[in-house]
Amino acid sequence: LFGKFDFSRREEPYSGFDAVCRELCGEILMLRNDTSTEAKYQEIRDEIMSELGDEISLLTNIFPVLDEILDVDYASAPAVDSSDDGYAKEGINYAFRKFLRVVSTHFKPLVIVLDDLQWGDAASFELLETLITDRENPQIMVIGCYRSNEVDDAHFLSKIMRDLHEKKENDGFRITDIYVGNLDVPSVNQIIIELLSVDSDDSSLDLAEICHKRTLGNVFHLMAFLSMLEEEGMLGFNLGLFQWIWKIGRIEEETAVAPNVVDLMKDKMNKQTGEVFNLLQLASCLGSSFD
Structure with missing residues (x-):
């Protein structure tokens, strides 16, 4: 799955993850549109609905594309302020983590590539940290790409990376830093x-x-x-x-x-x-x- 942050949308919460959701929904909808895999689609949908329950509206408010596979009327759900409400962001992070747990049991290993992280927003970085530190989802791998010359020590991404390196030993996940320069x-x-x-x-x-x-x-x-x-x-x-x-x-x-x-x-x-x-x-x- 591929998501990309854009300079013109750098103030928009979760913009990179929106592309990830669109691609993932496309894969799931392909199951629904094929009679030989329609039962598999229904199984995935039922598991998501069962696992998330009322929390589904948190995700469909932020990622309306999910309604295509869940058939939830997100327009009637209460609005969620993802940028200011810390409690709402925690709920979104937790719900998205549970959503990927279900999906990754059917599409594994699940590899998420996020490009241009230097233009990501704080909400996306917090969600990213939530996914990486999830002990209950070993089937997921996240690859993040960014321009190091645009990320200084004060950048939010730098803070997240420091936190992840401090947590990796106790929380049971691995981080590999690969510095890519020009070729000889x-x-x-x-x-x-x-x-x-x-x-x-x-x-x-x-x-x-x-x-x-x-x-x-x-x-x-x-x-x-x-x-x-x-x-x-x-x-x-x-x-x-x-x-x-x-x-x-x-x-x-x-x-x-x-x-x-x-x-x-x-x-x-x-x-x-x-x-x-x-x-x-x-x-x-x-x-x-x-x-």
Whole structure:
């Protein structure tokens, strides 16, 4: 399950978890829409209803999408102030934890990926801590990603991480910190070898070196740069040789004017028609994805 916090929604409680709920509901609804798994859907729904009872309204007020699988009239339930009412937040955290306990017995292991935690809100961090420290749900794994340069010691995420590290031994859960930096040339070369099915490390080293020079080893920039090379005809699959080939001299010459891939991407965007460019501008206001 994947959730992403957005800079434009950073004051909105639980925005990242809303995406998680939508994806999870989609998986459960697939069971309902298939006659061979409809009974499984009913089983999951009944277990959720039994486990949560009246607490269901706490969740459906915050995550209305859950009503699609629970058939609860959340509009008639009392409003819940998730941002100011500490008691309500405790109830929401407890209810969501019980909800995931039920779901994780049917979808296990349950892996939740939360991206851009640096833009998360306090309520989401408290819910995150509640899920991670839940001794009764060993089937769940949470992967959190954030930009370390935007999270200082005073950031709420830093506080939560300190608390989790202090609790992990007594509460029986594990935390692994993985610091991801830019890739070196050998690592870039290894990615190219895997992507292009290159037989020898040496045969792709020249391409790896120019890719590293242009992208500084940033993974996102590297993938965008390789995609651009293919689109521009500097990297392509030769059907006669049945292998990928590239023109290193042309790559050196035609990408030398751009110090990094950001400028290349800007240039690509500027080549679009006015209609497409306007659409991109509007789409950017909607966040990282839109329907």
